[in-house]
Amino acid sequence: MSTETKSLNFLEHIIEEDLANGLAKDKLRFRFPPEPNGYLHIGHTKAIGISFGLGEKYNAPVNLRFDDTNPAKEEQEYVDAIKEDVSWLGYKWAEERYSSDYFQELYDWAILLIKDGKAYIDSQSSQAMAEQKGTPTQPGVDGPYRNRTVEENLDIFAKMKAGECNEGEHILRAKIDMQHVNMLMRDPIMYRVLKKDHHRTGSDWCIYPMYDWTHGESDYIEQVSHSLCSLEFKPHRELYDWFKEQVHGFAKDKYPMQPKQREFARLNLSYTIMSKRKLLKLVEEGIVSGWNDPRMPTISGLRRRGYTPQSIRKFVETVGVAKRDNLIDVSLLEFCIREDLNKKADRVMAVLDPIKVVITNYPEDKEEWLEAENNQEDASAGFRKVPFSRELYIEKEDFKVEASNKFFRLKLGGEVRLKNAYIIKAESVVKDTEGNVTEINCTYSEDTEKKVKGTLHWVSIKHAIKAEVREYDRLFTDEAPDSHADKDFMEFINPKSLKTIEAFVEPSLADAKIGEQFQFQRLGYFNLDIESTANKLVFNKTVGLKDSWAKVKPKTATDNQQKQPQNNKRSAIDQIKSYGKKYDRMQDDQREKAKAEIQELAKNVSYEDLESLFGTAVKKAGTRIITMISLGVLIENGLEKNEAINDFISKALDDKNDLLVAEAKALA
RNA sequence: UGGCCUAUGGUGUAACUGGUAACACGUCAGUUUUUGGUACUGAAGAGUCUAGGUUCGAGACCUAGUGGGCCAACCA
Numbered sequence: 001m002s003t004e005t006k007s008l009n010f011l012e013h014i015i016e017e018d019l020a021n022g023l024a025k026d027k028l029r030f031r032f033p034p035e036p037n038g039y040l041h042i043g044h045t046k047a048i049g050i051s052f053g054l055g056e057k058y059n060a061p062v063n064l065r066f067d068d069t070n071p072a073k074e075e076q077e078y079v080d081a082i083k084e085d086v087s088w089l090g091y092k093w094a095e096e097r098y099s100s101d102y103f104q105e106l107y108d109w110a111i112l113l114i115k116d117g118k119a120y121i122d123s124q125s126s127q128a129m130a131e132q133k134g135t136p137t138q139p140g141v142d143g144p145y146r147n148r149t150v151e152e153n154l155d156i157f158a159k160m161k162a163g164e165c166n167e168g169e170h171i172l173r174a175k176i177d178m179q180h181v182n183m184l185m186r187d188p189i190m191y192r193v194l195k196k197d198h199h200r201t202g203s204d205w206c207i208y209p210m211y212d213w214t215h216g217e218s219d220y221i222e223q224v225s226h227s228l229c230s231l232e233f234k235p236h237r238e239l240y241d242w243f244k245e246q247v248h249g250f251a252k253d254k255y256p257m258q259p260k261q262r263e264f265a266r267l268n269l270s271y272t273i274m275s276k277r278k279l280l281k282l283v284e285e286g287i288v289s290g291w292n293d294p295r296m297p298t299i300s301g302l303r304r305r306g307y308t309p310q311s312i313r314k315f316v317e318t319v320g321v322a323k324r325d326n327l328i329d330v331s332l333l334e335f336c337i338r339e340d341l342n343k344k345a346d347r348v349m350a351v352l353d354p355i356k357v358v359i360t361n362y363p364e365d366k367e368e369w370l371e372a373e374n375n376q377e378d379a380s381a382g383f384r385k386v387p388f389s390r391e392l393y394i395e396k397e398d399f400k401v402e403a404s405n406k407f408f409r410l411k412l413g414g415e416v417r418l419k420n421a422y423i424i425k426a427e428s429v430v431k432d433t434e435g436n437v438t439e440i441n442c443t444y445s446e447d448t449e450k451k452v453k454g455t456l457h458w459v460s461i462k463h464a465i466k467a468e469v470r471e472y473d474r475l476f477t478d479e480a481p482d483s484h485a486d487k488d489f490m491e492f493i494n495p496k497s498l499k500t501i502e503a504f505v506e507p508s509l510a511d512a513k514i515g516e517q518f519q520f521q522r523l524g525y526f527n528l529d530i531e532s533t534a535n536k537l538v539f540n541k542t543v544g545l546k547d548s549w550a551k552v553k554p555k556t557a558t559d560n561q562q563k564q565p566q567n568n569k570r571s572a573i574d575q576i577k578s579y580g581k582k583y584d585r586m587q588d589d590q591r592e593k594a595k596a597e598i599q600e601l602a603k604n605v606s607y608e609d610l611e612s613l614f615g616t617a618v619k620k621a622g623t624r625i626i627t628m629i630s631l632g633v634l635i636e637n638g639l640e641k642n643e644a645i646n647d648f649i650s651k652a653l654d655d656k657n658d659l660l661v662a663e664a665k666a667l668a
Numbered sequence: 669u670g671g672c673c674u675a676u677g678g679u680g681u682a683a684c685u686g687g688u689a690a691c692a693c694g695u696c697a698g699u700u701u702u703u704g705g706u707a708c709u710g711a712a713g714a715g716u717c718u719a720g721g722u723u724c725g726a727g728a729c730c731u732a733g734u735g736g737g738c739c740a741a742c743c744a
Binding site: 006007008009013033034035037067069070072073126129130133134135136137138139140167168171181182183184186189191192193194208210211212214215231232233234235236238263265270318319320321322323324325326327328329331332334335336338342343347373376377408409417418419420421423448452453454455456457519521522523524545546547548549550551552613623 | 669671672673678680681683690693694704705706707718736737739740741742743744
């Protein structure tokens, strides 16, 4: 039954292989290592899901480690927020650790490294050091302090630690190789002087270790078996291993296992950004109301917006993990939250854009409390009462004076069901001086068994509560606002990402609790925002319902930004080649179209491009056919036949593929 | 004039040591429905960036090319 074995991702393959090669299962250990310099976002969720997910899968401990080596940027506030977010997602860490826990051990090892002649004090300006470092295409050169004596190095390093040196005066670097192809191996910095108080160690230290020196050794101290990080750290792996081997030489008895760093592609989500720095800018410039603005891709923003931990975990699980760059469509995230809320959220009625309906044959002073099912997906959700009376609101969009029979809603002379109530018929309308409908007069029928095409949601005007509803649109107008070399992401800010609506909701919502989630029937999922008060209800729209009616309706201009097939940025010859792959398998009419397309493309192809295809293997008939077609175009445009061409044609004439023969005959 | 990583339907991920491309989202159609939602059924959509090679057989292995990404902070 549920024995279906899910295929493994590449990280699981690595772990399985290590296990098969003798790694004991109880030695597996992972970690999630955020720097406490900002709030966690949906991108981190992937990293969290991978490491904690592996922990759950293999029943291995996962540490939450704060990578707190830069007191200039880090704060306790962020530590607290990160812990809250990870817990909220439902993950439990084995131990809460801090890189700063290891400052002393790191320092001791650094001294051993100096004694081994593997590290030295450099006393140049950062600029001078940068110049000596070279570039990715040019090797670096050794600096003047590279061969200081061990004694001098030890002496200065002690002074640095004692606070006797100013920032920028001296740094400690590893002595590796200034000519190394990997820039990170060109004597990387291990320690700098930073006269700043640390949120945990206070003023104990005035030298702080750099990332590369700290991170790997923290993994090592914690005996993490697999240290998983994103792709941009791939070049760091070589240095990670170098440091690890040095330190292992000092401490193999205490710490027997050497961790292994592996890298995966980070998550990118369409129409948003994932950089902490850029998110901070949105906050600082007031584009959003804070880190937890419901439009933000932060975990706290998503939480406030109404996303559930389950939906986010499901999302991370479905996007998977690999090493190629990706851009995931927000529709997948939306699918995950809809799927979750469909089962959990009670249904209620709310009208966001009202128009008045008067039931003329319903007594003026009468009111009824009708029974309504809370959630048809969940029998245990029970029922509630909703009030019905003579005057109601329905959505403006749900009424048209005249409409085709594809319009299942209310039209003059037509009948429609009011959800949980009666069937009504529109008899006449009241219009204002400009001709806009302001009121619809209807009659009702108590026969609720009747078949009618549409069902509308509604609220009784007398009983309805006014509420503020906030509807959100994507924060950016560009699919990947982050990825334009020539444009700043701020240029793509969507000015209409927030829409505030005055809505009318059914009275049962009066005692909704902060964060509680509802489906406003036929509209979408909403939750009660933290800014809501007893006097003023405020709802966030989490996500709309899937709306297949919207697709039938004539589209607005903004919806119509159709995606261009991306192959038009490929060169003509490449496009022709891709036709070659399938040409001989196409059906006749498709093939004719393809041929016309190839002939058009061939006008932009050089003979040299084509000639390189003359040697194509005999079995690849399609490629040779498209080559022949393109050649025909070039010849028509004045290309002289040469030996290579004649040879190519005569070989084709003898081929067993009829299509190829036909094309060749045309040129012979 | 470098090094490393990467390339599979529109998107994301699969395909165990080579055996003829699967799953999810999205799209389209139908059935059910007191939500144009949900559920259910079905369909279309890639021959795996290009070329060459190894092989009886290549998405997978090798070579070259092309496209994309990463690498020069006293950041992580």
